[in-house]
Amino acid sequence: MGSPVLLAVDDDAPVLAAVERDLRDRYAEHYQVLTASSGNQALDLLHRLRLREDPVALLLVDQRMPGMSGIELLTASRRLYPEARRVLLTAYADTEAAIRAINDADVHHYLLKPWDPPEDRLYPVLDDLLETWRRPAPAANLRLIGDRWSPATHDVRQFLARNLVPYRWLDVEADAQARELLEIAGVDAGELPVVVLEDGEVLARPDLHGVAQRIGLHVRAEREAYDLVIAGAGPAGLAAAVYGASEGLATLLLECSAPGGQAGTTSRIENYLGFPVGLSGADLTLRAREQATRFGAEMLVPSEAVGLARADPYTIVRIADGGEVSASALVITSGVTYRTLDVPGAAALTGMGVYYGAGRAEAVDHSGGRVFVVGGGNSAGQAAMFLSAFAASVTLLIRGEDLASTMSRYLVDRIEASDTITVGNRTEVAGVLGERRLEGLRLRTGAEEREVPADAVFVFIGQAPRTSWLDGVVRRDERGFVLTGADLGQPPEGWPLPVPPLPLETSVPRVFAAGDVRRGSVKRIASAVGEGAMAVSFVHERLAGR
Structure with missing residues (x-):
């Protein structure tokens, strides 16, 4: 197995020579730089590399080539090297082709000609893509x-x-x-x-x-007391950790499962500001986690907050392993969980064909299978698109008349354009069939029920906040979402300070909530990140005695 390959493809000889020169100047020490002058030649080279089991890290491909366009080549390359980073090289007049490439070929970036100087317009983009392509070398042969x-x-x-x-x-x-x-x-x-x-x-x-x-993850806190403790490492929690640690607060981040929360399981986030070709939840999580730890935040995984106690003005956070830590300020970002499918057979087959969230392992396990996705929101739509790259068929089951009222327009358009995905309107799951694994579903449409074969069902049917651990300490609404700011009432019942709660502050001074766990939050990743950053600003205000 050789060094990872960077493959540049362009039928214009001077342009190809310039790309090769710039790639070699920057990356020759750690990568093989290869070139091809046509799509067919590149595809033949990729086949030979695959036979030799040589890794391909990145393809930089021109759009306008005779015989096979750049989009066609990048689409074909996904079957051979699905993890390779795909970059389309376009002229200014080809921006429409670039948008098609994002939708059809799942490109990770597009670059406009000319890219001079490469230090400003080429290398930063490729450095970032290659960094996300690389995965940490296993510390052990696990x-x-x-x-x-x-x-x-x-x-x-x-x-x-x-x-x-x-x-x-x-x-x-x-x-x-x-x-x-x-x-x-x-x-x-x-x-x-x-x-x-x-x-x-x-x-x-x-x-x-x-x-x-x-395997080397941190599972125990290094100290007993912190300036800032954050419960939950979704986008809001990661943002709070980045801003808290970067501003000098001793910061501890607790996560019960894995950084990223539900956003971390999202196959592709396409409406996040600054990423026109989108990025995966795993990539966003990796970037945020590295930022937080680089600034000095301490992260424990898995480490679930299971209870609170007050030792005014401090908050004591109890952890599932029996330990506890003291916080001068606490930010609750424990997020939400998908509601379970409450029908006969579903509980017994959870993890055996019934899934909540759609990860790569589950998608690969059901390659070529008959897959169902339950739910009409963006999470369900993104899962359907992701699974359609693996499954023979994906059926999206929704209770409403259509997707338009519950799903973003860009996702609706992509689902309607897919040959693999069908939508079952006004349909819900009435039962799950199978013994050792999922074998079928009982579907209900109106008064009619029918049984259909199924290999997997992925469920996205509403959200419940992870807030039971706040019982008796922090006020919540009837659904369990945390009340903050003006939602606590004016004046709040039992509020001990002479000044009112800050906008993200809960019924307990110095305890804040951000992201999906908070009542009235906007269920978008960007807003969660913004709230996490805002919470740290309010933490400083309270810690300063204001």
């Missing part, structure tokens, strides 16, 4: 042995994937090596899942806290 249809195995796979931990997956039913390793380790198949570390240590049926500790 192998996960399990049963594909086991909920416990699914939980470990999801935890590793969401935390961007590289591992090798071995299905005990399909992989002879998995069974051989179990025999060598002396582990019975009833003790799955099994994690095998590089030093040969075997973790049988481990809890997630134990897995995290062994």
Whole structure:
């Protein structure tokens, strides 16, 4: 296996020579720089690289080429190198083609000719794309042995994937090596899942806290008291951590599962300001996590806040492992969770074909399958688009007449243009069928019920706030969302300060809420990020005695 490849493709010889020169000047030490003068030549080269198992990190492709356009080449390249970063090189007159490339070829960026000087207009873009392409080298040769249809195995796979931990997956039913390793380790198949570390240590049926500790994630706080504690590492929590730590506050971020929250599971965010070609939730999470830790924020994963107590003016946060930390200020960003599918059979098959959220592992497991997505919001639409790249068919089930009233227009347009996705209007799931795994669904349309075969169902049917841990301390509304600012009343009942609560402040002074967990919040990633940053500004105000 050779060094990762950067492939430039252009039929204009002088332009191709200039691209090759600039790429070699910057990247030749760590990458192979290859070129092709046509789409067909490039595709042939990609096939040969794939046979040699050489990694391809990035394709920089001109749009206007005879025989095969840049969009056609980038689309074809996805089958061979789905993880490669795809960049379209266009003239100013080709911006419409660039937009088509975003929608049709899933390009990650487009560059306009000319790109001089490369230090300003080429390298920053490519540096960023290559940074997100690279994944941290495994600290250990981590192998996960399990049963594909086991909920416990699914939980470990999801935890590793969401935390961007590289591992090798071995299905005990399909992989002879998995069974051989179990025999060598002396582990019975009833003790799955099994994690095998590089030093040969075997973790049988481990809890997630134990897995995290062994693979190097931080699971215990380094100190007993912090200026700022943030409960939840979704977009709001990550933003609060970045701003709090960068402004000198001793900052602790607690996350029960994986950074990014629901946004971290989103396959593609296309309406986030400053990213015209969109970015994945994993990429956004990775960038934000690195920012926060670079500024000195301490992050514990998995570490769930399970209760609060007051030691005025401090707040004591109780953690699931039995520990606790003291906070001069607390920001609640624990977010929301998707409501479960309350129909016969659904609970028993969770993780065995019934999923809440759509990750890459689940998508790959159901390649070529019949997949259903339940829900009419943006999360459901994004999941349907993502799954359509893997499944033979995706059926989006909605209770309403159409998608227009609940989903962003850009997603509706893409779903309508898809050959793989169909929409079932006025349809809901009445039952889930199967024994060891999902085999079918009972669907209800009006008074009519029918059974259909199904390999997987992904559920996005409303949200419930993660706030039960605030019982008896922080006021919430009848649905469980945290009340802040003016929503507490004027004057708030029991408010102890002579000044009213700040806009994101809860019923407890120095305790704030931001993002989806807050009543009245706008359910958008950008607004959550903004609220997380605003909360830190209000923290400073309270800590200064104002």
